[in-house]
Amino acid sequence: MSGKMQIKLKVNGEDHEFSAEPRELLVHALRERLNLTGSHVGCETGHCGVCTVTLNGKSIKSCTMFVAQADGAELTTVEGMGSPDNLHVLQEAFREHHGLQCGYCTPGMIMRAAKLLEEIPNPTEEQVRFGMAGNLCRCTGYQNIVKSIMAAASEMNSAKEAAQ
Ligand code: FES
Ligand code: FES
Structure with a gap:
């Protein structure tokens, strides 16, 4: 039986919907499914902060959350902060x-x-x-x-x- 679930995320103002294993980490979904590779993977244990994003207005470490827990959330990643021509x-x-x-x-x-x-x-x-x-x-x-x-x-x- 496939354990995949439909996930909806609004990231940097854009709506996304995709199916993922509920246990997939949010940082992996951002990087691999949405191609937002600015959020990095380091320790994967919540210690280093390289995966930090904003979720529903709070700073979170996206390696500490399953993508299923983020379903329906609004996120900002570093890609939503500025662009090479228009830095934050x-x-x-x-x-x-x-x-x-x-x-x-x-x-x-x-x-x-x-x-x-x-x-x-x-x-x-x-x-x-x-x-x-x-x-x-x-x-x-x-x-x-x-x-x-x-x-x-x-x-x-x-x-x-x-x-x-
Ligand atoms: S990868 Fe180190 S805190 Fe997330
Ligand atoms: S880890 Fe190299 S600049 Fe911070």
């Missing part, structure tokens, strides 16, 4: 402040940082370090990652002030 403020800040080296952790960092800045728009460095504690980087070191996020926060706040 955070992506631009990571580029400018050398917040990456190999880039493997970066999509997860960007997704987590975006949510963090939504929750705390004007964070202290300590709040950034605490808020990003579930995202690991094996190469850059955290100094420039924190610097990038602080720079993006300040950029976003100035843009908000200018718009008022």
Whole structure:
């Protein structure tokens, strides 16, 4: 008997419907079924954060959820943040402040940082370090990652002030 089920997801504003094994991990469905390969696979045990996406408004690690549990959800992945010609403020800040080296952790960092800045728009460095504690980087070191996020926060706040 086939145990596949029909799954509906709205990802980056687009509706998708596909059939999958209920036990398939959400990160694998995003990458292999929807071809959204920005969400990476690292530890697959919820420790490294390279698979971080936003699901129904919350940061989640997409390796910790079965696709069946996400049925009907709205997601944002790094592909929904910016494009090479039109980078998101955070992506631009990571580029400018050398917040990456190999880039493997970066999509997860960007997704987590975006949510963090939504929750705390004007964070202290300590709040950034605490808020990003579930995202690991094996190469850059955290100094420039924190610097990038602080720079993006300040950029976003100035843009908000200018718009008022
Ligand atoms: S791959 Fe998901 S937390 Fe490491
Ligand atoms: S930039 Fe290489 S793992 Fe973070």
